[in-house]
Amino acid sequence: MEHITLLLAIVxxxxxxxDFTNGFHDTANAMATTISTGALKPKTAVAMSAVLNLVxxxxxxxxxxxxxxxxxxxxxxxxxxxxxxxxxxxLWNLLTWLVGLPSSSSHAxxxxxIGAAVMSAGWSSVDGGTVVTKVLLPAVAAPxxxxxxxxxxxxxxxxxxxKVTGGAQEKATAKGYRAGQIASAGLVSLAHGTNDAQxxxxxxxLALVTGGVLSPGSNPPVWVIVSAGxxxxxxxxxxxxxxxxxxxxxxxxxxxxQGFAAQxxxxxxxxxxxxxxxxxxxxxxxxxxxxxxxxxxxxGVVRWSTATRMFVAWGLTLPAAGLVGAGAELLTKQGTxxxxxxxxxxxxGSGAIWMLSRRKPVGHDDVAPAGADAEPAGxxxxxxxxxxxxxxxxxxxxxxxxxxxxxAGPVADPARPATV
Amino acid sequence: MNIDWAALGTVFGxxxxxxxxxxxxxxxxxxxxxxxxxxxxxxxSSGGPAGSAGGSLMLARAGAYVCFGLCxxxxxxxxxxxxx
Numbered sequence: 418m419e420h421i422t423l424l425l426a427i428v429x430x431x432x433x434x435x436d437f438t439n440g441f442h443d444t445a446n447a448m449a450t451t452i453s454t455g456a457l458k459p460k461t462a463v464a465m466s467a468v469l470n471l472v473x474x475x476x477x478x479x480x481x482x483x484x485x486x487x488x489x490x491x492x493x494x495x496x497x498x499x500x501x502x503x504x505x506x507x508l509w510n511l512l513t514w515l516v517g518l519p520s521s522s523s524h525a526x527x528x529x530x531i532g533a534a535v536m537s538a539g540w541s542s543v544d545g546g547t548v549v550t551k552v553l554l555p556a557v558a559a560p561x562x563x564x565x566x567x568x569x570x571x572x573x574x575x576x577x578x579x580k581v582t583g584g585a586q587e588k589a590t591a592k593g594y595r596a597g598q599i600a601s602a603g604l605v606s607l608a609h610g611t612n613d614a615q616x617x618x619x620x621x622x623l624a625l626v627t628g629g630v631l632s633p634g635s636n637p638p639v640w641v642i643v644s645a646g647x648x649x650x651x652x653x654x655x656x657x658x659x660x661x662x663x664x665x666x667x668x669x670x671x672x673x674x675q676g677f678a679a680q681x682x683x684x685x686x687x688x689x690x691x692x693x694x695x696x697x698x699x700x701x702x703x704x705x706x707x708x709x710x711x712x713x714x715x716x717g718v719v720r721w722s723t724a725t726r727m728f729v730a731w732g733l734t735l736p737a738a739g740l741v742g743a744g745a746e747l748l749t750k751q752g753t754x755x756x757x758x759x760x761x762x763x764x765x766g767s768g769a770i771w772m773l774s775r776r777k778p779v780g781h782d783d784v785a786p787a788g789a790d791a792e793p794a795g796x797x798x799x800x801x802x803x804x805x806x807x808x809x810x811x812x813x814x815x816x817x818x819x820x821x822x823x824x825a826g827p828v829a830d831p832a833r834p835a836t837v
Numbered sequence: 838m839n840i841d842w843a844a845l846g847t848v849f850g851x852x853x854x855x856x857x858x859x860x861x862x863x864x865x866x867x868x869x870x871x872x873x874x875x876x877x878x879x880x881x882s883s884g885g886p887a888g889s890a891g892g893s894l895m896l897a898r899a900g901a902y903v904c905f906g907l908c909x910x911x912x913x914x915x916x917x918x919x920x921x
Contacts, residue, residue, distance in 0.1 A: 476920050550840050558845060566853045570860035577864045593867040597908070604915045611919055677863070682856040688918050689851045695844040 424496055424753075425628045427760055429621055431503045433648040434767075436617035438510040439522040440470065440652020443613065445660040446519070446683070446703040447605040450710075453665030454676035456595035456602075459656070459781035465599075466606040467654035473610020474618075474646030497749040497756060498533045499624050504763050505529030505742030509734060511770045517659035517667070517779070518730040521698040525738040526616065527552055532739030536746040548735075551696070556731060559686070559697035560705025567682035567706040571713025574674045594673035601680035608687050609699060610649065617645040658779045663727075664704060669711025669719045679703075679710035701731065859911055862904045869901030 447469075448462040457465065506522070506529040513520045527548075534542045578590060618637040625631040631638075637645075665671070671679065683699075683706040690697035704727060711719045745762075748755040 473919065554840060554845075558849075562849050562852050566856035569853065570856045573857055573861050574864040577861065578868055590867045590871050593863075593870065597863050600908075600912050604912065604919070607916065607919050674864070678856075678860050681860055681863075682852070684915065685856045685859070686848070686852045688915050689855065690848045692918050693844055693847050693851065695841060695848045697848070 422628065424500070424756060425624060425630065427756065428496055428500045428503070428624045428628075431500055431507070431760075431763070432617050432620045432624065433644055435503050435507050435510070435522075435526070435620070436614065436645050436648040437652035438507055438514070439613050439617070440467075440649040441655050441657040442510050442514055442519075442522050442652075442660060443609055443700060444653045444656050445664045446699050447602045447609060447680075448656075449661045449664035449703075450671055450676040450679050450707060451598055451602045452661060454595060454598065454671055454673045456598045456673070456676065459658075459661075462602075463654050463656040463781075465603065467650040469603055469606035470610035470614065470653045471646050471650035473607045473612075474614035474649060475642065476607075476611050477615075495537065496624055496628050498537045498746060499530075499620060499627065500756065501533035501536070501745035501749050501759065502526065502529035502742045503620070504745040504759055505532055505738040505740070507763065508741050508766050508770075509738040511767055512737075513730055513734075514657050514659055515770050515774050516726075516730075517663045518727050519660050519664055519700050519704050520727075520730045520734050521556070521700045522613065523616065523698060524552055524556065524731070524734040526620075528735040528738030529742035531735070532742030532744075533746040535739075536743040537750070552735060555690075555695070555697045556701055558695075559690075559701035560708070562690075562697065562705070563682050563686040563702040564705035564709030564712075566686065567679045567709030568713045570678040570682055571675050571710045574678055575714060578674065591673040594677040598673070598677040598680045601677070601684045604684040605680065605687060605699070605703070606653075608684070608691070610646070612691065612699070614645045614649040617648065618642055621645065656781060658781055658783060659774075662779060662783055663723060664707055667720065667723045668704070668707050668727075669717060671707070671710060672714065675710040675714055675717070678713065679706040682706040682709065855911075859908060863908050866901040866904030866908070869897040869904065 444463055444466055447466050448457070451457050452459050452462050456462075503526075506525040509520075509525040509528070510522055531543050531548065618641050621641045622631065622635070622637045625638075625641075626633050626635070683703040686697060686702045686706070687699055690702075708719050708724060711717045745759045748759045748762075
């Protein structure tokens with residue numbers, strides 16, 4: 418560790434920050450429906466998800482070893498490029514969180530990497546075919562596959578269980594569905610830990626390799642595994658309540674049988690895709706499953722305005738994160754001062770988004786099904802609020818022109834996600 | 838560009854079948870467990886009908902536990918897939 422330069426240290430910290438945003442961005446995948454059907458209390462749900470994410474991070478390092486996945490050529494990749502890519506991915510993650518839309522953290526990372534690589538070495542450094550097969554096609558296929566599976570499963574469960582009616586019995590069966598849903602949600606969390614925490618491990622390892630600290634092809638060191646696992650677990654525990662609200666009750670109204678069907682479909686699709694060689698995005702599978710389950714119940718509705726906003730966000734993820742990544746790379750190319758400026762802009766941009774989110778905070782009380790007990794604000798939440806860096810007066814105007822408009826422009830209504 | 842349609846098709850098929858099968862099994866289990874012992878409760882004096890109703894109730898319960906067992910096995914297999 419003695420050869421770690423300032424730049425490398427910045428990259429590692431940034432990667433961990435990305436891991437953290439990844440955690441709270443993706444809590445919704447596993448837990449949104451679990452919370453909205455009342456299977457688990459909000460705080461219990463995120464705590465369980467966090468623990469499983471942490472466990473998952475230690476299970477294997479296979480994903481970490483194949484992180485770049487051939488989308489960009491690793492040779493000649495400089496540490497600054499990775500840094501610029503992370504900046505793009507973090508800002509896009511925070512922005513989609515602010516408007517409460519689920520979008521793929523992996524796509525944000527890919528977008529940032531592509532943008533930064535193109536700015537650094539030209540279009541030849543990006544393999545267009547790989548982008549289509551690894552990012553674009555899965556983005557279309559994931560919601561369709563998961564949605565269809567959830568739709569059929571919901572129809573089936575209502576057909577078989579249709580005879581069960583009446584207050585007491587319906588209550589008893591709802592309990593059963595909730596238990597099943599918790600199991601499915603646990604699987605999703607565990608799979609998320611093994612996949613997404615490892616992406617960060619892969620990034621840090623890649624940075625260490627390009628920085629000359631590690632030899633190419635080495636496994637991630639233990640401290641990398643531990644810190645990445647902790648960062649994603651902490652992010653998950655804080656919970657991206659805005660996104661949970663959108664997915665749990667914004668897209669459609671879920672009852673316990675639907676929630677069970679949706680979560681099982683998501684878990685199956687994620688496991689099947691990652692083990693049969695056609696990787697599908699977790700976020701998109703889960704959103705698709707929720708919509709499918711919504712359509713599967715007689716009289717169920719999907720709020721297509723919210724769904725459309727989500728689709729738009731998916732379409733914008735790659736180019737928006739790419740643009741920010743490219744802009745950041747343009748600055749870091751200028752030398753050390755450029756890196757420092759980008760780091761300052763990242764802090765300022767994150768701070769600005771945080772300030773905007775405080776105007777209309779969404780907490781765990783806002784996602785619970787009606788009648789759930791309110792709890793006092795978590796210690797961790799308050800601690801984060803206390804240590805979160807406020808944007809400096811000098812940096813903010815500059816930052817707003819430099820980073821916010823690019824991704825913010827096309828999103829129609831950044832102020833409020835439509836929820837009922 | 839080389840799109841692996843076969844892999845996509847496999848994922849599609851496996852996901853669909855597995856999800857529907859699992860949810861179906863689980864629902865059967867829940868329905869089996871939720872069967873109420875109505876005939877037995879209302880007629881304590883007549884031994885015959887109550888006995889056969891109790892038998893079908895037992896059968897429903899046993900079937901439900903088999904269904905839940907299969908679901909638990911699927912979850913275990915899922916964990917195995919993640920770990921391996």
